[in-house]
Amino acid sequence: MRIPKAIQNLIESFEKLPGIGPKTAQRLTFYLLHVPQGELDKFSSSIENLKKQTVFCSECFMIGENNPCSICSDSTRDDSLLCVVEQPLDVLALEKNGKFNGKYHVLHGKIDPLNNIGPDEIYIKQLFHRLKLNPQIKEIILATNPTMEGEATAMYINKNLNSHLSNRAKPKVTRIGRGLPVGADLEYADEITLQRAMEGRSEY
Numbered sequence: 001m002r003i004p005k006a007i008q009n010l011i012e013s014f015e016k017l018p019g020i021g022p023k024t025a026q027r028l029t030f031y032l033l034h035v036p037q038g039e040l041d042k043f044s045s046s047i048e049n050l051k052k053q054t055v056f057c058s059e060c061f062m063i064g065e066n067n068p069c070s071i072c073s074d075s076t077r078d079d080s081l082l083c084v085v086e087q088p089l090d091v092l093a094l095e096k097n098g099k100f101n102g103k104y105h106v107l108h109g110k111i112d113p114l115n116n117i118g119p120d121e122i123y124i125k126q127l128f129h130r131l132k133l134n135p136q137i138k139e140i141i142l143a144t145n146p147t148m149e150g151e152a153t154a155m156y157i158n159k160n161l162n163s164h165l166s167n168r169a170k171p172k173v174t175r176i177g178r179g180l181p182v183g184a185d186l187e188y189a190d191e192i193t194l195q196r197a198m199e200g201r202s203e204y
Contacts, residue, residue: 061106061123063088071103078102080138084127086110086145089187097191100198110149111156119156128164139172141201145185174201
């Protein structure tokens with residue numbers, strides 16, 4: 001039996017998403033066939049507007065509705081604390097417990113030589129530039145995930161800080177500590193674990 005082109009196209013689109021295999025893609029597609037057309041229209045509109053109605057913050061590279069984002073433009077936040085994370089989802093995870101009142105820098109990835117991702121493919125150069133222009137930043141919290149690639153990214157940043165900060169003293173560099181098991185991702189950690197990791201950070 002030949003599958004209708006519209007169904008095949010959607011299956012192939014789902015298969016391109018991370019974590020979605022052929023079987024799951026098929027199940028999702030056939031599930032959507034039973035969804036009312038009005039709901040499908042809302043769904044397609046949400047996808048269509050995903051990039052049209054969001055922007056990258058030019059300061060921290062978080063994704064938001066405005067530039068600068070709501071965190072960078074918040075005058076009540078501590079400008080002396082800068083937390084460096086891999087992905088926007090990590091910001092959402094840390095913000096959920098409401099204990100961190102500093103600002104963020106989102107790398108949008110990690111150094112991963114096996115997948116040909118080096119420092120130039122993520123927002124590390126922009127981090128160094130930001131630190132050079134903002135002497136009020138006194139502490140950098142390296143909150144990259146405790147994986148091999150996350151550790152390599154944190155080490156690279158710490159090792160190369162001095163060479164990019166010729167006009168100012170090197171800020172204190174700390175690494176998130178206890179509470180996060182090796183190999184875990186921030187976005188999957190619970191609020192208490194993240195709070196303990198922040199409280200247990202140590203100088204790098």
